[in-house]
Amino acid sequence: MLFFSATVLVAGYVRGYGGFGFSMITVAALSLFCAPAQVVPVVLILEVSASLYLLPGIWRLVNWPILSWLLAGVAVGTPVGVWMLGNVSPAPMKMAVAVIIFSLALMLRQGFVVKRRLKRPETMAAGLASGVLNGAAAIGGPPAILFFFSSPVGAAISRASLIAFFLVTDILAAGFCIAASLMTVGHARQAAILALPMAAGLFLGKRAFFRTPETVFKRRVLLYLMMLSLLILIRSAKLFLT
Template structure:
């Protein structure tokens, strides 16, 4: 099979799975897609496409959950994101792929492990802590389209509840991905070619989003969460091993 065809089939399958996860839990699309596609492509090739797909996914999901979004928390979180995103976009254009892949893998694994082990914050985070989480999210979102981990940890370790967390994350990703995409365009890192790739991958993503929305109603949250986090941990370990191999030889 031609390598380009095999890569496209792998990309479609990855986006389908990631779309399902995003449709159900409100998060995970970038983490899954970037981790998988970065096995074969440089982050600068993957990230712009993922940003475009993330915006489309949020627009698909947000109308039905708008009233559940925790807007007061989002305001301060997004303030931090606005500061951190330009730094992340600079890193995308100037940091070599291997170290960035290693950083992505470590972040994903650590987050997944903490959530799987039941990490919780039993008190409401104050404004500085919320802005700090947003700052880290902005840097990671601009650099590798994985701004979700700090925000996911922030919401799912707080007492606001699963439905509010899911809705707030959908709104969060819409704003952060539009912001990061704008910086990518300004930096010359997003091209018409990226838009074409995103348009093709939007088809399997839409199917995944639809199935994920149905599963959100039917599947116990704890079962889904443990399965997704385990998958993310395994995928991040694979990325870490492949990316660290050149430094070990």
Template sequence: MTSFIEAIDLGGMNAALISFSLVCVLGAAVVRGFSGFGFSLLSITALSLVMEPAAIVPSIFMLEVAASLPLLPGIWRDIHWRSIGWLLLGYTVFVPIGVWLLANAPVAPMKLALGIFVIATAIMLLRGFALKQMPSRVATLAAGGASGLLNGAFGIGGPPVVLFYFSSPAGAAAGRASIIAFFIATDLLGLGFQAREGLITGTSFWRFLLFLPPLLIGVWIGNRGFKSVDPALFRRIVLWLLVVLAVLTAAQGLFQLWSGPGSAEI
């Protein structure tokens, strides 16, 4: 038993850090279970206050997959499969370009611009803008490409896809289900790239196991909340959540501009 405990490597996390991390994961998981997105940005933003982002991103990606899989049976029939295919095609093509931007372009101004764009678009949708029909293949490819570009550049590829579905006539259930399905696919792709680069370690896996119980509890709580909420109210809540996440993203950009080149890139 002692040797097993000694084999657990959490990267030097003490009791206070573990407690803080568990609370952060639980809160982000409730949001994810309710809306279908937001877990990565909320958890990474909170945990980055006390840990290096590079040390937690692989574990968060594992948790993203674990957060989504329990929801699949209940959302399978609502997924808009045709749009998912075109979104993933655009995403896959543009991820390498985003990675190139990460290596060659300043990230902070891009984050600030993204935050401002998402806030403006979400407010426009809150004021009643909506498409009368599903976007064309070209528009769907463009949304997927924007997601891949942003995810490759700084790990925040969710806003274009969320805005895509919540401006379309797909409906709350179909939009949420499709967002969840899209993120399962992109998270698995992301884990593959991380494994290839040697970023997934034993510490990543042990942290994943540590965070798994609060993740599952939070997703269950959030999913129950979605089932009882009015679709119109759900749409408003999701858009305001997107505004909050965009404000966090813009704030990260401003902080990195203020801190200079030595600041974190996530």
């Protein structure tokens, strides 16, 4: 429990600071000791709780028009990803996605930016990619993260929109878990125990965000994304080799 609490504290800080990353950190770390079926429902409960905690402070900053088209793409792409889950080996696919994400994040960190506001078809395409990856490999976040932080909208709007994005997608995922009887009262009890260190991490991360200049914030977010993509690559390579 000490290790779990420390992991959730760190992941909460990253989530409060950048608006993403909680699931990727906690699932990777806690899966060292527990089966994914035990970990994922707890993480989903904590994810929804984290978004609800952060949402009141950023509600007015969410870019709802862009977010709606992004989520429309997710709705279309998720069934495709689920089909791929049953027909494509997940480990090589995750490895390829991790390499692509790392490369794009590195390119953005080196100064590449999209200088115009993306149109609706391009926004929906980003959501489509997120939905496919979420259904096929449970890593739907990075395309949405790259979409927002490569666009000309400000860091605060990008962070706020990501928090709202993950709230919707996590509620959907939690609903599927409940429907499949994969989420139990025991998972809720474990999430309640871990809620305190997560809340402390969220609070500290949120405070750090408001004290960070926008240019520094974007560089740190992309660095986080590169580190998380390496984490995905290492875990997927281990699964592939075994």
